[in-house]
Amino acid sequence: MKKLVLILALMSSTYVFAQNKAEQNLLTAVEKMKAAMVSGDRKDLEDIAADDLSYGHSGGKIEDKATFVETIASGKSDFVSIDLANQTVKITGSTGVVRHELHAKTNDGGKPGEVHLGILLVWQLQGKDWKLLARQAFKLPH
Template identity: 35%
Template structure:
């Protein structure tokens, strides 16, 4: 009887881990967020173009909103850049072909040559288009 209870306990515990495991899409979204983070950090312009939808709306914590070309141009020209950049405490909620991502944006930003420590919250909307996850919306805000 004890062996049966122990076996059932392990099965329940294991099934809880399986149920809590991230889906394949959630894992792919997390990878896309990481690729975007690395592309921003390393000024990977082709990477940024590949990860953003043509109609992305990119909002900054200052209230400034940019389209795809404006967002990428700021990084390409050096108006906006990063010495360090990390997304922390990330949470992903899936809804079909749409992913809602919240994280903490921690960076040593460089804006027009000036180093700016940056600690803000970030909300991103990703959508699966033609089999690839693309950023369609982003809004940063101060906490």
């Protein structure tokens, strides 16, 4: 009986470790995306996004990968800084769901501004890398 309890304890701790490692890897991908959005680096933006990306804005506009990358890399959408708050992570198989609040300073078209949005990110594990498959922004309640 003691052996069975020990085996079960080891199995559950291995699962928790694996889940935590997967979550850490996903959170690293979120940080890479945040850094790429602030830097506007085209290669970094392309690397983080899945080929089938669906990138939704709070106003209803939807972009594909090429438009998402071009909008940020060209400076049309310019993030000066991004802070994330109240972040949660859930991984099921090869799909990760991340929710957070995005608080950013922007400089779109040379006009300073601020953005405060709720964000839902859907990530897909492709090989060893997490790729952003879908993003939907929404207005936060006041």
